[in-house]
Amino acid sequence: MKNPISWLIRYFREAKEELAKVTWPTRATTLRYSLLVIAVSVGTAAFFAGLDWALNLGLEKLIEISA
Numbered sequence: 244m245k246n247p248i249s250w251l252i253r254y255f256r257e258a259k260e261e262l263a264k265v266t267w268p269t270r271a272t273t274l275r276y277s278l279l280v281i282a283v284s285v286g287t288a289a290f291f292a293g294l295d296w297a298l299n300l301g302l303e304k305l306i307e308i309s310a
Contacts, residue, residue, distance in 0.1 A: 268276075
């Protein structure tokens with residue numbers, strides 16, 4: 244690496260060329276995938292909330308029985 248400035252300029256130039264080759268998703272595709280991620284996240288959160296509630300209820304019943 245003889246000249247760090249020329250190396251940096253070349254790096255950014257090549258990065259720009261590679262970004263030009265990328266096939267970017269459409270707005271509709273991005274929206275669809277975003278909604279899918281949100282739905283899966285809400286579903287996962289609901290599942291773990293229900294599991295937490297059920298385990299907590301079971302633990303409370305066990306404590307009642309043993310007391």
